Amino acid sequence: MMKLSSFLPKPRELPTGQIPKWIPGSTTINEFLDWPDGAPKPKMSLGSMAMVGVDEALMVGLGMASRLRFPTPGFRQRCADEMEDALEFFEDKGWLDNPRGYHQTPSELEKIKFKKATSRGVHYEHMSFDSGYVPHMGEAGRHRWLGYTPNHTAHCWVLRHPGPPRPWLINIHGYRMGVPYMDLPFFHAKALHENKGLNILQYVLPLHGPRKIGPTSGDGVLAPGYVNLIHTEAQAMFELRGIINWLKKEQGAPEVGVHGISLGGYTTAMLSNLEGGLACAIAGVPAVNLVRAARRLGQRNLLYFMDNIGMPWHDIERMTNVISPTALKPKVPAKKRYIYAGLLDRLARPEDPIDLWEHWGQPKIEWYHGNHITFPWEKTVNAFIDAALDESFTDLKPLSGKKKTAREKPVST
Numbered sequence: 001m002m003k004l005s006s007f008l009p010k011p012r013e014l015p016t017g018q019i020p021k022w023i024p025g026s027t028t029i030n031e032f033l034d035w036p037d038g039a040p041k042p043k044m045s046l047g048s049m050a051m052v053g054v055d056e057a058l059m060v061g062l063g064m065a066s067r068l069r070f071p072t073p074g075f076r077q078r079c080a081d082e083m084e085d086a087l088e089f090f091e092d093k094g095w096l097d098n099p100r101g102y103h104q105t106p107s108e109l110e111k112i113k114f115k116k117a118t119s120r121g122v123h124y125e126h127m128s129f130d131s132g133y134v135p136h137m138g139e140a141g142r143h144r145w146l147g148y149t150p151n152h153t154a155h156c157w158v159l160r161h162p163g164p165p166r167p168w169l170i171n172i173h174g175y176r177m178g179v180p181y182m183d184l185p186f187f188h189a190k191a192l193h194e195n196k197g198l199n200i201l202q203y204v205l206p207l208h209g210p211r212k213i214g215p216t217s218g219d220g221v222l223a224p225g226y227v228n229l230i231h232t233e234a235q236a237m238f239e240l241r242g243i244i245n246w247l248k249k250e251q252g253a254p255e256v257g258v259h260g261i262s263l264g265g266y267t268t269a270m271l272s273n274l275e276g277g278l279a280c281a282i283a284g285v286p287a288v289n290l291v292r293a294a295r296r297l298g299q300r301n302l303l304y305f306m307d308n309i310g311m312p313w314h315d316i317e318r319m320t321n322v323i324s325p326t327a328l329k330p331k332v333p334a335k336k337r338y339i340y341a342g343l344l345d346r347l348a349r350p351e352d353p354i355d356l357w358e359h360w361g362q363p364k365i366e367w368y369h370g371n372h373i374t375f376p377w378e379k380t381v382n383a384f385i386d387a388a389l390d391e392s393f394t395d396l397k398p399l400s401g402k403k404k405t406a407r408e409k410p411v412s413t
Contacts, residue, residue, distance in 0.1 A: 038354040040367055042343035051371040055346035058372065079225035086140035086227055087319045095322050102322040103234065103274060106242035107132045114158070119180035122190045126180075127156040127201075132242070133235040141227035148220075151211045154239050157183060157202035159193040165252035167279065167393045168199045170243065172236075174262030174285075176218040178209030185410040186261065186376050196389055197397035199253070203243065205263065206235045221263075222290070226316055229290060233323035236267050237274060244275060255279040255393055259385070262348060262372065266290060269325030269356055276331030280392035282338045282385065285372055287348040288325050288356045291317050326359040337363040338388040340381050347372040364388070376410045 035041045042048060087096075095102040115126045131154045135142040145151075157180050160166075171187040183202045184190065193200045204210065207228070208217045221232050240258075247253040257279035260268030265286030272281040287293040291313070321327050330337065337360045341353035357365050366384040368375060375381045390396065 036351050036354055038357065039341075039343060039350040042369055048344055048369070051344045051374065052346060054373070055344070055371040058347070082140040082225050082227045083316065083319060086230070087315060089136075089139060090319065090322055096318060099322045099324065099327045100274070102136075103237050104133075104136075106238050106245060109242050109246045112246075117157075117180070119157075119184055122159075122180075122184050124180065124184065124189075124202075125158040125160070127158045129154050131235065131239055133238045135231055135234070141225075141231060145228070145231045148207070148213045150213060151206050151235075153211070155204040155210050156243070157189075157200075157204075159189055159200040160251075161193075161197065161199060165254060166197060166199050166397065167255040167257070167395060168201060168247050168251070168253045169196075169389070170240065170256065170258045171200065171202045172240075172258065172260035172264030172267050173202065173205065173208070174260075174264050175221065176208075176216065178204045178211070178217045182410070187259065188376065188382070192389070194399050196386075196393075197399060198389070198393075199251075201243065201247070203236075203240060205267065206232045206239075226291065226320055230320060230323055233267065233270060237271060237323075240267075240271055241275060244278075254395060257389070257392055258282070259284065261285055261375070262287060263290075265348070266325060269330075269360075270323060272330045272332040272337065273325065273328035274331065278332050278336065280336045280338065280388055281330070281332045282340075282388055283353075283356060284340050284381075285342060285345055285348045285353070285375060286325075286339065286356055287352050288359075289317075289352060291320055293347065293352075326355060330360060334361045334363055336392055337361075338365075338384070339363065340366040340368065340375065340384055342370045342372060342375065343367055344370055345372045 090096050090102070093101070109129045110132065112127065112129045115128075117124055117126045131152055135145055155178075169192065171183070171189065173183045173186070177183055177186070180202075183204075187200075187202065189200045189202060192198050205218075205221075207213055207220050212218070213220050220228050222229060244256050247256050256277075258268050258271055259280075259282040260266070261284040265283040266288055268281050268283045269286055269288060272278065339353050339357055339360070341348065341350065343350065353365065357363065364384075366381060368378045368381050370378055
């Protein structure tokens with residue numbers, strides 16, 4: 001009879017300190033053993049493992065929601081053709097080496113509407129306007145993107161003070177969010193509005209919330225092929241830059257800062273490459289390589305699908321260079337850049353914020369001992385954000401004669 005040991009990998013075949021891959025959970029444990037430079041190593045405990053488990057479960061859920069249900073031969077061929085066309089188009093235009101030229105100059109906001117609304121006791125204004133974004137003539141996926149009718153209208157949740165102009169903070173939500181009952185409390189919008197005296201604008205990303213094109217907010221953003229991902233970020237840049245111009249010209253905003261989480265952190269980092277006049281750029285739990293993040297979500301099914309349509313991953317990463325936060329030098333001054341990230345984060349793993357931190361010239365960064373979604377409850381993160389706002393804005397005016405507003409409790413994603 002053969003011994004069990006004959007089936008096991010030999011010790012010399014394993015990297016030093018690594019656990020064999022056939023052991024359940026070994027991949028996660030090995031990543032903690034092989035910790036990246038630039039981040040403090042987390043203290044492992046039952047609580048820590050539970051937070052890791054929550055993130056892993058969230059990844060499975062997001063991956064299932066993004067999975068192709070019927071990858072027909074026609075669909076696979078369309079993805080392959082679009083990616084090839086996009087890569088060739090961007091290369092011919094010179095945008096792979098100079099992504100700044102890819103992004104269009106924003107137009108003035110048109111058909112702006114405001115409607116009063118309330119979510120979980122927070123009174124706000126639902127702002128909408130015509131997007132005006134149109135992909136470049138000849139760009140891959142252009143016709144399909146323009147067919148997403150709900151996405152033609154941009155949406156924001158706004159909290160503004162009456163009276164003289166005040167500084168504005170634009171908040172950008174994460175993947176699968178884009179609804180008031182999640183967006184407002186996750187950013188503690190009411191507390192910042194009243195305690196800091198800021199006007200708040202919560203921007204809704206393309207294909208999210210009231211702009212969704214499927215049953216779930218965010219459907220289509222990370223669809224295989226990643227052409228939709230490029231259009232998502234390109235449209236976000238176009239609209240956000242238009243909003244900033246509108247705030248300064250029409251609302252008299254003396255200063256405008258930006259704060260984003262997760263996908264919104266990615267978007268914030270990208271925006272800092274195009275807009276230099278921001279009071280601050282705060283990137284929370286930023287996944288700065290979305291293709292790498294999508295591979296984590298898709299796991300084996302996605303890898304098999306992409307391999308079978310004949311599009312190498314390095315070509316996909318090169319194609320998405322036009323929307324990469326690390327492909328351009330940031331215009332926002334170094335002292336106005338801030339990052340916070342979770343040591344136990346399994347979606348925006350430490351190497352992601354470290355990549356941005358290094359690209360940004362190693363600005364202030366706050367590491368908290370939590371996962372991808374615990375930051376709203378982290379006192380150190382809230383203190384870090386408060387300090388960043390106090391340092392960045394020159395004319396904060398908290399509401400006088402009023403008791404300090406407690407931070408809202410976010411609902412679970």
